[in-house]
Amino acid sequence: MSAGIRLAGERDAGAIASIYAPYCEASQVSFETLAPSAEEIARRIESVTERWPWLVLEDSETVAGYAYAGRHRERAAYGWAVDTAVYVSEAHRRRGVGRALYTALFAVLRQQGYFKACAGITMPNPASVALHEALGFKVIGVYRRIGFKLGAWHDVAWYQADVQPEAPNPPAPRPLNAVIDSPAWKEAIARGLAHYVEQR
Numbered sequence: 030m031s032a033g034i035r036l037a038g039e040r041d042a043g044a045i046a047s048i049y050a051p052y053c054e055a056s057q058v059s060f061e062t063l064a065p066s067a068e069e070i071a072r073r074i075e076s077v078t079e080r081w082p083w084l085v086l087e088d089s090e091t092v093a094g095y096a097y098a099g100r101h102r103e104r105a106a107y108g109w110a111v112d113t114a115v116y117v118s119e120a121h122r123r124r125g126v127g128r129a130l131y132t133a134l135f136a137v138l139r140q141q142g143y144f145k146a147c148a149g150i151t152m153p154n155p156a157s158v159a160l161h162e163a164l165g166f167k168v169i170g171v172y173r174r175i176g177f178k179l180g181a182w183h184d185v186a187w188y189q190a191d192v193q194p195e196a197p198n199p200p201a202p203r204p205l206n207a208v209i210d211s212p213a214w215k216e217a218i219a220r221g222l223a224h225y226v227e228q229r
């Protein structure tokens with residue numbers, strides 16, 4: 030069985046759409062209510078990876094999960110912050126996929142020069158809270174009953190983590206293609222994958 034973490038591409042869109050769909054259609058985890066098509070996911074991957082990492086963990090040619098980063102807020106001073114998300118297929122849970130993906134994602138974000146990561150988690154979601162806390166995120170506030178879905182109002186807890194220690198005059202983050210396939214990129218991927226290989 031061969032496992033790897035790599036940048037997501039168009040060929041992963043169908044698998045990612047399948048992993049994501051139940052959280053749109055049948056749970057409050059995502060605030061999307063219509064599951065995006067594979068074509069729409071492919072469009073999102075292309076758009077995200079113009080600047081930020083979108084990683085998949087593949088085992089035996091099956092996408093086990095994915096994690097990506099994206100813009101936190103538009104205004105310039107937010108430029109060193111990202112929002113992150115992670116989804117793991119039901120069949121691969123509790124085997125270190127989420128930890129592996131986030132570890133690799135953070136290492137890539139460090140190379141690019143990002144400093145803060147934020148994640149909004151619809152409550153309750155004990156697995157996601159535990160994963161984020163295990164990776165160093167801390168809760169910073171809760172939007173109360175901010176979203177209405179499936180007949181109920183839902184809280185969203187916002188979590189934040191330091192990607193790396195603050196720098197006094199941080200340069201603008203580097204584009205993703207400035208770090209892809211560098212020795213540091215390969216090291217980031219290997220560091221993440223080790224969490225999966227150890228646990229599976």
Ligand SMILES: CC(C)(COP(=O)(O)OP(=O)(O)OC[C@H]1O[C@@H](n2cnc3c(N)ncnc32)[C@H](O)[C@@H]1OP(=O)(O)O)[C@@H](O)C(=O)NCCC(=O)NCCS
Nearest residue numbers: 115116117122123124125126127128150156157159160163
């Ligand atoms: C949250 C999620 C990504 C976790 O992925 P995973 O691959 O199962 O997590 P890992 O095996 O890497 O677990 C890493 C750590 O997270 C915590 N954790 C993960 N799932 C947990 C659960 N069900 N209960 C308690 N803790 C959990 C543990 O601390 C775990 O470390 P341990 O296994 O050494 O105890 C996965 O459950 C998922 O995809 N859920 C549905 C989608 C979702 O909610 N995504 C997040 C949106 S905000």
